[in-house]
Amino acid sequence: MPFILGFFIVFALSSYAEQPSSERLEKPLILATTAYIPPYVIESNERGIQLSIIRGAFDLGQLGAFKVEFMSNKRMVASLLNGEVDMTINAPDNIEGIYYSEPVLYYENVAVALKNKNLDLRSSANFNGLSVFAFQNAASFLGKDFSLSINKMKSYDEVVNQMAQIDHLMKGWVDVIVIEKRVFNFYLEEYKKTHRVDEVSIFTIFGQAPRPMAFRDKILRDKFNVFLLQFKQSLEYSAMLDSPTNL
Template sequence: MTLWCISWFNTSQAKELTLATSKSIPPYIFEETENGIQIERVRAAFDLAGHSIKKIIFTSNKRAELLLKQKKVDAIINVAMDQKNLYYSDPVIHYQNSAISLSRLELNLKSIEELAYYRVMAFQNAKKFLGNRYATAVSKSPIYDEAVNQLAQLERLYNEQVDVIILDVRIFEYFNQLYNAAGKYPAPVQYHYIFPSSPRSLGFHNATLRNDFNRGLKKLLSPSNDTKDSQDTPNPVPN
């Protein structure tokens, strides 16, 4: 009877959740198929916590935050960490931005400030996300541009129109595969880890649900699981 009551209590607490997130950020988030590295990790953590995802709303960051504050969604994936009156989960995954150059150039970037000497193309709003040191450095670059389409960054790099591109390592590798699949042949590249890794968490309006998610995430990322990969361990960043 005791075991039955415990089972009934746990089942009664299970929830079907609605989440909001930004639009596609391959390979982390795919809107069309509602999956990707990040979404699958979130889904698995909720499953281990006894909950399930019923619906995912793909929208702008601003609207996602509004939906959460209005309690029309249970959580936001990729929430900004400066929002008041929200409960933040433990990091789900780490993004790792990197400066990427052609290997044949033999660049040896040790700091963000050295970007001032090179032609640079970054992802959209990089100046906002990568901080003042970055914004100051690239303001001195011979050429600086930001791209909405990150595949365009690869094109510019391989065509030697820029010396360095700035983007997340996983995103680069995803688009590099597309580039290769299109019959083009990428050249060897070098990663310069001059940026710290960026943890990505979920935002909740309910502390209990946040705590449930953290427990599921802890189980998922425990040493007995092989879901946590080397990319989630921050790379050392030179001073």
């Protein structure tokens, strides 16, 4: 009986090995992200700089297909922790048991003012007496100096709708907007289609923020890092960063 059982196990494994790979493909990986962070992530057609770079690294390394699922930040983190998804974009730092990749790219938050205001913004201290319109949760993201400067501003508001930031700036309703640089350029191009725009000054006072991927599996993270670094040396990667509206 043991001999017969062993024979059938070997036969079954041999038959599996002989099947075409298409018949035994593993279930696609699942990448979770929030739905709309243009130009980084755009739900329609699953476009955006970050998605394109991640696909480029996966394709280069033949790491397999992945499915994109869009969800809130809170659900994204919970889904990563409980194993419903395999990897995420823009997960919070220092989640225990999660493996972070090398930066896919860097975000750069900036202060933007109309050029005719003649402002010279070199640090958060220069916001004193100004009306500032920032992205949601900017006070939490931009560090202690910025947070402390809020009480000395003429007014301070945060908003989810970043097109509203462009509109308020161009209409002179606020002195300064605080926004990620490529996000600003993306929305400015959209705004130009229907509105006149004035020249602006962009102040790079907040530094760059690395944006890694977060993985549940260390081996997959390690493989992704290898091919991400290779992809970042390519002209394709440079083109994605330089022409985000063409993705």
